[in-house]
Amino acid sequence: MKKKTLLIFVKGKPATAFLKKYFRSSDTYRPVFCSTTASPHSSLAKDGVSAIVAEISLLPSLSLFDGNIPCIGMINSDRKKGIEASAAYTVDGYITRPFLREDLDFMLNSVIRQSELMRARKKEIRDLRTIHELAQKISSTLDPKRILFMIVKRISDLMPVTRCSIIRVDWLHKIAYVVASFETPNISMIKLSLKKYPEIVEALLRKKPVVVSDISTNPIMKSVRDLVSPLGIRSILVMPIIFEKKVIGTLFLRTSRKRHMFRRDEIRLLQGIAGVSANTLYNAFLFSQVEDERTRLEKLAITDYLTGIYNVRYFHHRIIEEFTRAERHKMPISCLMIDIDHFKKINDTYGHKTGDLVLKEFAQRLRQLTRKSDVLARYGGEEFIIMLPQTTTQGAVAEAERIRKAITSHKFKGLKSRTSLTVSIGIAVFPNVRIKTYDELISAADDSLYEAKKSGRDRIVIFT
Secondary structure (H helix, E strand, O other), X not given: OOOEEEEEEOOOHHHHHHHHHHHHOOOOEEEEEOOOOOOOHHHHOOOOOOEEEEXXXXXXXXXXXXXXXXXXXEEOOOHHHHHHHHHHOOOOEXXXXXXXXXXXXXXXXHHHHHHHHHHHHHHHHHHHHHHHHHHHHHHOOOOXXXXXXXXXXXXXXXXOOOEEEEXXXXXXXXXXXXXXXXXXXXXXXXXXXXXXXXXXXHHHHHOOOEEXXXXXXXXXXXXXXXXXXXXXXXXXXXXXXEEOOEEEEEEEEEEEOOOOOOOHHHHHHHHHHHHHHHHHHHHHHHHHHHHHHHHHHHHHHHEOOOOOOEOHHHHHXXXXXXXXXXXXXXXXXXXXXXXXXXXXXXXXXXXXXXXXXXXXXXXXXXXXXXXXXXXXXXXXXXXXXXXXXXXXXXXXXXXHHHHHHHHXXXXXXXXXXXXXXXXXXXXXXXXXXXXXXXXXHHHHHHHHHHHHHHOOOOOEEEOO
C-alpha cells in the first residue's frame, strides 16, 4: 500500500525525538521534516499531502498551505495556552505532552479519514453538478451531432483519456460507427469492425459497463491483444447508453498505459452522464429521422420520378423567380427546349423498359453538361428544358451546341448496339419584343424546337 505523505514542522527536541521514533516503525506514513513552508512544495507536487503535524508555536508560518489539508498541533508546554492557540488556528486535532503513540495514531487516522470523506463528498457534488449542467445543455438542442460532441468533450475535460468516442452499432452487418469523438469535432461516421472490438460487443450484449483494467491480462481482450498492445493502451471502459432497455449507443473511452485505470467514482460519473444523455439522444435521433424524411418528401415533390432531375413543377417555380429578376435588373435569360430525335423508334424497337433506361441516361448526361447556375428539368416524355440565367443569345447558342455535340458522340449503355442519339434544340432569349412573360419565353423555346424538328432534326433553331 502506498504510504501517506505527512509534512512535519517541529523545533523542540521532545517533539522531534518522539516523531522520529514514531515514524521509524510506521508502514503507513512517509514523513517530510520541514524547516520552512516553502521547502516541501516541489518535492510533493506530484504525491500530495495527507496531513500536517506541527508544533503550535509554528502554526502562524503555515498560513501559506492549502486549508483543505488537515493539521494536527503538538502542544509542547502550557496545555491551556496550547489548546487556545489550537482553537484560534482551527487545527483539526492536537496532542499534548507526554506524547503518546496511541494519541498520534488516533488523531492521524481520524483527521485523514475525515478529510478523505470530505473530498469524496465534494467530488460527488461536483459530479452531480456536472451531470445537471450537461443535461441542461443537451436538452437545449435537437441536433444529434452537437449533443454527441458536447458529451465526449465534457468527459474529456473531466478526466485524462486518450480517446473518448460514442459508437453506434449495426448488429445486422456486425459493424460499428464512430459518431462522435472529442479529438475531431466534425467526425463523420467512421466505420469499425466489431471483430476488432470485443469489449464493445461484451458491453452491448450485457447492457452493462465493461471495464478492462489491464488489456494484457483481461480474457475479453485475448483475441485482439496483439493488435491493441502496440498502441500503448492499458485500460478500456465501455459504457452503454440505454433507453427503455434498448442500447442506442456506447460511450467508449480508453486510457493509455502511462495513465491510471478507471476509478470507481469515474465509472459512476460516466454512468450518470450516459443516463441523462439517453433520453435526449433518443429524441434527437427521432427528430433527425423526421427531418430526413421531410427532406426526402420535399425532394420527391420537385423531382421527376423516372430520371431523378427536377420536374416541370419546380422548373416553373424557378423560372418565375429568375424571369422577374431579369426584368427588374434588365438582365438576359435564356431557355433551351431539347427533344430526343426519333425516340419513338427506340420504344418500338427495344421496348418501353429500354426507352426508360435511355431517358435516365440521357437526363444524367444533360446534368453533367449543365452549369450549377442552370436549372434542368424533364418537361414531358422525351422533352427536357434548361433555364440559363444571365445568358445572352450567343451564350445560349454556345451551350446548346456543346450539348448537341456531346449527345451525338455519347454511346448509350441502354441500347444494345450502344447507338448514339441526336437531339433537336429550340432557343428563346429575353429580352425580346415578342416575349413579355416567362410563359411566352417557354412557348417561344417550344416553337423553335418545333421548327428544328420540322426542318430536319439534329439542329438548333433560335426564336427571333
